[in-house]
Amino acid sequence: MNEEIKILFERIKKARYCVALTGAGVSTLSGIRDFRGKNGLYNDGPAGPLDAEKIFDIEYFERDPSVYYKAAGSFIYNINEKEPSVVHLVLAALEKQGLLKALITQNIDLLHRKGGSRRVIEVHGSPQVHYCLRCAGVRMGFDEAAAIVRSGDLPRCKRCNRVLKPAITFFGESLPAEALRDAGTEAQNADLMLVLGTSLTVNPAASLPAYTLRNGGEVVIVNNMPTHLDSQAIQHFDDLGEVFGGLGELLEDTL
Numbered sequence: 001m002n003e004e005i006k007i008l009f010e011r012i013k014k015a016r017y018c019v020a021l022t023g024a025g026v027s028t029l030s031g032i033r034d035f036r037g038k039n040g041l042y043n044d045g046p047a048g049p050l051d052a053e054k055i056f057d058i059e060y061f062e063r064d065p066s067v068y069y070k071a072a073g074s075f076i077y078n079i080n081e082k083e084p085s086v087v088h089l090v091l092a093a094l095e096k097q098g099l100l101k102a103l104i105t106q107n108i109d110l111l112h113r114k115g116g117s118r119r120v121i122e123v124h125g126s127p128q129v130h131y132c133l134r135c136a137g138v139r140m141g142f143d144e145a146a147a148i149v150r151s152g153d154l155p156r157c158k159r160c161n162r163v164l165k166p167a168i169t170f171f172g173e174s175l176p177a178e179a180l181r182d183a184g185t186e187a188q189n190a191d192l193m194l195v196l197g198t199s200l201t202v203n204p205a206a207s208l209p210a211y212t213l214r215n216g217g218e219v220v221i222v223n224n225m226p227t228h229l230d231s232q233a234i235q236h237f238d239d240l241g242e243v244f245g246g247l248g249e250l251l252e253d254t255l
């Protein structure tokens with residue numbers, strides 16, 4: 001095994017408060033396609049390329065929510081066809097052993113929860129909840145909404161029949177305040193932050209590692225593309241699958 005992975009494992013064990021920040025690269029290992037890459041989802045709509053700005057645009061959603069539900073049927077609501085990757089599973093195992101205190105994610109695919117992680121902060125919102133844009137207090141959980149979407153219908157408000165919106169942050173909406181605050185606090189508390197599968201181009205993820213660095217913490221980056229913080233990272237890896245395969249073996253040896 002790569003010596004650097006052993007060094008990383010020692011670092012994680014010694015850390016007082018280790019936090020992970022994850023992005024799309026973690027999900028592509030589970031067969032979830034990223035949006036804009038070569039094989040990206042947006043190149044592959046039923047009637048030609050899908051338009052991200054339409055699928056996740058709040059004004060567009062209010063006019064025609066079926067566009068979102070049609071597109072998301074094959075990458076959000078089909079979670080029972082997706083398996084957590086080695087990264088999801090080892091992160092959950094690290095948390096269980098007390099070696100990881102919190103997980104901040106940009107992903108909206110719920111795979112960290114499916115993998116067994118408990119303290120998950122979803123800074124771009126989450127389809128765990130669907131709500132009515134008109135009636136305060138009307139909620140539908142993911143499983144119920146997903147069953148309706150998979151049957152080809154739209155989840156509707158039981159009070160006014162309007163199509164429900166997932167609590168994912170759409171273009172034109174503000175990010176979830178509570179998740180943002182929690183993510184900032186966790187990043188400040190961290191003496192070690194693992195930055196995984198994100199190129200740190202979008203806020204708030206782009207700015208969170210700086211909170212850790214500013215408080216004297218260390219940052220490790222695992223990503224197959226350069227990031228603006230590479231020169232400040234104490235370790236840097238390209239291959240998420242290799243690093244987490246290795247960490248999983250090392251963790252098993254200690255149990």
Ligand SMILES: [Zn+2]
Pocket residue numbers: 132133134135138157158159160161162
């Ligand atoms: Zn309603």
